[in-house]
Amino acid sequence: MAKMHIKLTINNRDVEILAEPRLLLIHLLREELGITGPHIGCDTSHCGACTVDMNGKSVKSCTVFSVQASGAEITTVEGLVGTDGSLHPLQEAFREHHGLQCGFCTPGMITRAYRLLQENPNPSEAEIRHGISGNLCRCTGYLTIVRAIHAAAEQMNKAREAAK
């Protein structure tokens, strides 16, 4: 199959690659680039384990072709870690509030929560629950995830206030 030239930015890194047009974004990330934070849980865009941030929107990378991502800016859970290795407030809060167990949904969940808090910095519990309803977790029962996202929102808002 003829390969196509794809150029995109992933976690602030410019990437150029030749790929089959049918190559899914999740496989580009995982197989070609070794970015294995996003996981494959269902292959049908129901579970959200493959969630990445693409041009300021949460997308399920198991149902996006790599060529559709050409020119895009993509952030995965790995890209939320600071250049100095510091964890994002969401990453800290998930640990602090026991918002994960097996860890398989976690990268997608955190990446989704990151976008949710960009869109709505002060979400209510109902807004958080609705906002992460595209991401399934089989371990936690969500309550601790909701608490973690709440706590991270507070932390981020405080930091924003302090920076003013």
Add this chain to the structure above:
Amino acid sequence: MTTETQSTQERSQKLEGLGTRRKRVEDVRFTQGKGNYIDDFKQPGMLFGDFVRSPYGHARIKSINTEAALALPGVKAVLTAEDLKPLKLHWMPTLAGDVQAVLADEKVLFQGQEVVFVVAEDRYVAADAVDLVEVEYEDLPALVDPNQSMTAAAPVLRDDLQGKTSGAHGPRKHHNHIFTWEVGDAAGTARAISGAPVVATERIVYQRVHPCPLETCGCVASMDKVDGHLTVWGTFQAPHAVRTVASLISGIPEHKIRIVSPDIGGGFGNKVGVYPGYICSIVASIVLGVPVKWVEDRMENLQATAFARDYHMTGEIAATQEGRITALRCNVLADHGAFDACADPTKYPAGFFSICTGSYDIPVAHVTVEGVYTNKAPGGVAYRCSFRVTEASYFIERMIDVLARKLGMDPAEVRRRNLIRKEQFPYQSALGWEYDSGDYLTALDKALNTVGYAGLREEQRRNREAFAHGATRKLMGIGVSFFTEIVGAGPIKNCDILGLGMFDSCEIRVHPTGSVIARLGTISQGQGHATTFAQILASEIGIPADKITVEEGDTDTAPYGLGTYGSRSTPVAGAATAMAGRKIRAKAQMIAAHLLEVHDDDLEWDVDRFRVKGVPDLSKTMTELAFAAYNNVPPGMEPGLEAVSYYDPPNMTYPFGAYVCIVDVDVDSGVTEIRRFYALDDCGTRINPMIIEGQVHGGLTEALAIAMGQEMAYDDAGNLTNASLLDFFLPTAVETPSWETDFTTTPSPHHPIGAKGVGESPNVGGVSAFSNAVNDAFAHLGLTHTQMPHDHWRVWKTAERLGLTTA
């Protein structure tokens, strides 16, 4: 402040031992996407395997043409049963004493069964090749309803068993019969039931569901043809057992096989079994000499890897007019699918279903379980429960409610009158178990008082009046369940899998600088073993949990163990950890006596050190003793500070709990809203309350899924009609309510630290609490029982049947 001047309490806190809400050490990796799950593995030259699967529930294979697939560039091998035959690997033993086709041998017996294994350069080419394999089938009548399995007209499913009149669990009475298992006093139970003033009868189906962990099953097999070593990384809940089975069926010596379970993305019982994908990957790697990866997709996971439940139960419960239970009988028809691949201890083909007398003092009981074949996927695993314990708990907790309706009594009151009393422990159940410890009445009272049970019943009375007057279209239901589990298999005298006794193990090495590595025979799938086992050890040997690395899952380094399922990690491996820790401490004590020039008996343990009795300033810390173990031990003593313990538990543990669920049912839409869910758990000694609460939240959410929506829906032709997450119900954050947790603490008397295990309690107790609540909403209208799952359609149908829906 120096260590010496710190108070006992301060030093104790520093350890982060038992009872601490210690943050998880696993999370630093997982929150950054640095977990290492099976599909993250990449090996040089690695190929990718994929299956051609049966589209039929039951069919004869007339021909298989692999030519076009083999001709596709990038395809390296295409394996059929014919190719596996010379290796005698076209069939494999199951954990239940049956055999299962690795690749379909002349017939397919369920939709999604493995027929051809294709190996290619990458997963895209493998998928192309799967499409190019031509299989011609002759459709046969599918047997889907287990109630029809043993009729005279039922088709023969297992050609390979024809003429075999006995199986692994005794005589077979029909070509689709697997076993009949019986326990208890048949005659005594019949007598008690026939003479009883009150007998309640119900047919209760626990539908077929699937553990559906978010990560599917998979492996990477790598045969090194130069040194003859086989390494398999994979989603294994019991890596050592996999190694032994792999050696027995492949003929490769066990010391040349290494099985590694990396991070596992949830198991819930789904990853206990041995699947054709593992065998085919191993064979392909042996044939091709390069690593071969196989990772199933979600549809394959739901169609072909281990399901759970599918128990069709008929119960009779006898009682006095005052509500004292006098006898219990249960007959079960168990649908095992096309091969008996249940994961149960060898002597228990129906697992520990005989725990079905529950938390109640029932004088006589009798149980029969008949296992039958159908054209469905094999399995019958313990999905977040000990072996068949959630089936048993659901059965008795529904039967108690059914009895309460018959007696016209409150369901909580019937429970109260029959709960085993504190002074009766250790309690011998009518079906042969010895319950280790419990304080049931205290737990029930605490639960009922906390939720304000009497007030809730009063509110419900008013709700029913309002409903009758048309003032509301919602009915309020209150579900109570009181469960007792049986976990921590188990004593070797009772429990083995394929002849391997179900002990577990821990090996500890204390390094000279006072840090530690502990290795166990178990494997975490999200339970947080690296965090909690370090806490057990910290309390035992006085070294901070942060200085203890816990490692599991590599058979080359970990001591032999039977793995993690059936809530056995804390009861068995946790006990081994404490026992190995005590050996470390005993040796350290001798070294301390040597250094302090006193007799061993003159020393006493003080959190993280030994001190001379009466002279507290004279002491040696464990850090000092660790170093001394490598340079200054008593004459005649071997240097070093290591220990290993293989723990064979004297009994199983019996966690229990009281759950209350309050639900509002909209009769016009069938929509149910969980208003409140309160869960009181007693898991004995609590190691890490944060992790316990997390386990309870997660287990309740899985119970919610089962009770309110999960069902593997097969049509009459054996097609699984909901094999994707579009149709198979996994609750999102929106459907999932908030959870309230509580506890009492009744330590296990036989466990070294008194712990009982908790991971599966919420599933075992939760399902019946949800189901009881939904049934209770309609109880005043004469309803005693409706089958799960209580999805909106079924609930609406119930309301319609009762004449509640608007015209």
